[in-house]
Amino acid sequence: MTDDKAKATKSAGAFSMDCAVRTTIHATPERIWALLTDAPAFARWNSTVTSIEGKIAEGGRLEIKVPFAKRTFKAKVSEVAPARSMTWSDGFAPMFKGVRTFVLTPKGDGSTEFAMRERFSGLMLPMIKGSLPDFAPLFETYANDLKRAAESRS
Numbered sequence: 001m002t003d004d005k006a007k008a009t010k011s012a013g014a015f016s017m018d019c020a021v022r023t024t025i026h027a028t029p030e031r032i033w034a035l036l037t038d039a040p041a042f043a044r045w046n047s048t049v050t051s052i053e054g055k056i057a058e059g060g061r062l063e064i065k066v067p068f069a070k071r072t073f074k075a076k077v078s079e080v081a082p083a084r085s086m087t088w089s090d091g092f093a094p095m096f097k098g099v100r101t102f103v104l105t106p107k108g109d110g111s112t113e114f115a116m117r118e119r120f121s122g123l124m125l126p127m128i129k130g131s132l133p134d135f136a137p138l139f140e141t142y143a144n145d146l147k148r149a150a151e152s153r154s
Contacts, residue, residue, distance in 0.1 A: 006143035010135035015125050019135035020117040021143045024068060027150035029083040029104040029112045035149055036086065036102060045149035048142045062088065068133055075100070096122035 006023035025032055035045060039052040047067075054062040058080040062136070064073040075098075079087040083106055091097035098120050105113040116139060118133070 004147075006140045008143075008148070010136050012129075015123065016119060016121040017132075018128060020115065020119065021136075021139040022113060022115040023143045023147055024107070024111050025114050025147045025150050026095055026111045028110070029106050030088060031116060032104055032112055033083040035146060039072045041147065046145045048138050048145070050054045051099060056086075068138070078095040089123065093121070095126070096120070096124040096125055114146060116143065 006021050008021040011018045037056040039056050042052045043142040050065040052064050060077040062075045075088040075090045078089050086102045088100045103115040
């Protein structure tokens with residue numbers, strides 16, 4: 001296990017906002033994928049999620065509870081390439097839409113680069129942008145929690 005901490009990046013335009021994080025995890029894509037797709041166990045390793053109801057598989061509908069908000073977020077798993085990538089989406093274009101992508105890239109040394117990005121867009125974004133949390137620290141925590149869980153020997 002390494003002490004490398006994930007660092008998030010952010011960018012924003014008038015009708016879009018992005019947050020991304022990436023980190024190297026010393027585990028196989030399959031081990032990381034098993035954590036990312038096990039909805040009942042998600043809250044055990046991920047401190048940014050209280051619970052996920054639903055099946056994390058293509059076409060699955062998720063209800064996600066988080067400790068920083070009183071509402072339940074609903075997402076659809078819209079694309080899946082097992083042990084490689086996954087996309088979750090929420091909202092309705094052109095008004096407001098959030099799209100989260102997860103990408104696992106194997107490296108030659110047996111480790112995997114984990115990348116997660118969320119893009120918010122839509123005509124309503126300028127009006128609600130101020131009510132959204134700062135996703136950078138949440139994404140960093142998410143990536144570091146995943147790294148810790150995937151690299152643990154248990």
